[in-house]
Amino acid sequence: MSPTRAAGLVIFRHSNQLIQFLLLQTSYGEHHWTPPKGHVDPGESDWDTALRETQEEAGFTQKDLEIDKNIKKTLSYEVNGKPKDVIYWLAKLINPETPVKLSDEHQDFKWLPLQEAQELSGYDDMKIMLSEFFDVASKDI
Numbered sequence: 461m462s463p464t465r466a467a468g469l470v471i472f473r474h475s476n477q478l479i480q481f482l483l484l485q486t487s488y489g490e491h492h493w494t495p496p497k498g499h500v501d502p503g504e505s506d507w508d509t510a511l512r513e514t515q516e517e518a519g520f521t522q523k524d525l526e527i528d529k530n531i532k533k534t535l536s537y538e539v540n541g542k543p544k545d546v547i548y549w550l551a552k553l554i555n556p557e558t559p560v561k562l563s564d565e566h567q568d569f570k571w572l573p574l575q576e577a578q579e580l581s582g583y584d585d586m587k588i589m590l591s592e593f594f595d596v597a598s599k600d601i
Contacts, residue, residue, distance in 0.1 A: 463536065463543035467509040468497025469527070470548045470590070471520065472597045473556040473571065479597050480571040481590060482553075482560065483580055484517060487567040493580045496520075497546055506547045514551075518569070519561025525551040531596055535585045550593045 471482040483493040498513035500506060507529070514520050531550040538544065560569045572580060574594045578587040 463545040464539070465500040465506065465509075466497050466544065466546040467500055467506040467513065468495050468546065468548050469510050469514045469525070469551040470495045470593050471514070471518070471525065471551045471553055472593070473553040475556045475571070478573055479594060480573055481577040481593075482518065483570050483572060483577055484562065484566040485568040485570075487565060491567065492582065493570075494586070495548060497548065507549075510547070510549055517563050517565060520553065520558065524554060524558050526554055527551045531593070533589045533592065535589060537583075537585065548589065550596055552597070 472479050473482075474480075482495065484496055485491055485493050496514040496517040498509060498517070500509045504512075511522055514525075527549055529549065532547055534545055534547045536543065536545050562569060570580070574590060578590050581587060581590065
């Protein structure tokens with residue numbers, strides 16, 4: 461069985477010399493916290509999905525973000541017994557004051573430093589990815 465594909469962006473900002481990651485809380489299911497992401501539509505590329513989902517879920521367009529297409533990571537896991545692959549790219553919010561605009565798919569958002577983002581995400585693979593992306597983002601300060 462081929463995995464379901466999804467894509468998104470791990471968005472960070474620099475605020476008061478601190479790197480903060482954006483996590484969104486779903487308004488359905490277990491109300492888990494994740495970066496903006498969503499399923500790849502038929503005929504759509506992973507990249508286009510990541511940009512579309514970020515705009516739909518957080519209100520950020522590609523113009524709001526600085527993205528290096530080479531800085532990415534794929535997380536593979538199972539959802540209801542079915543395989544799923546989610547590719548994430550790291551994205552810097554250019555203006556840290558740009559407001560988040562949630563869709564109805566999410567009920568809350570938080571900008572969090574690394575350790576708090578890792579704790580809230582709850583999943584080991586997400587914690588590792590956030591740590592790896594933090595190392596890259598730290599070079600940008």
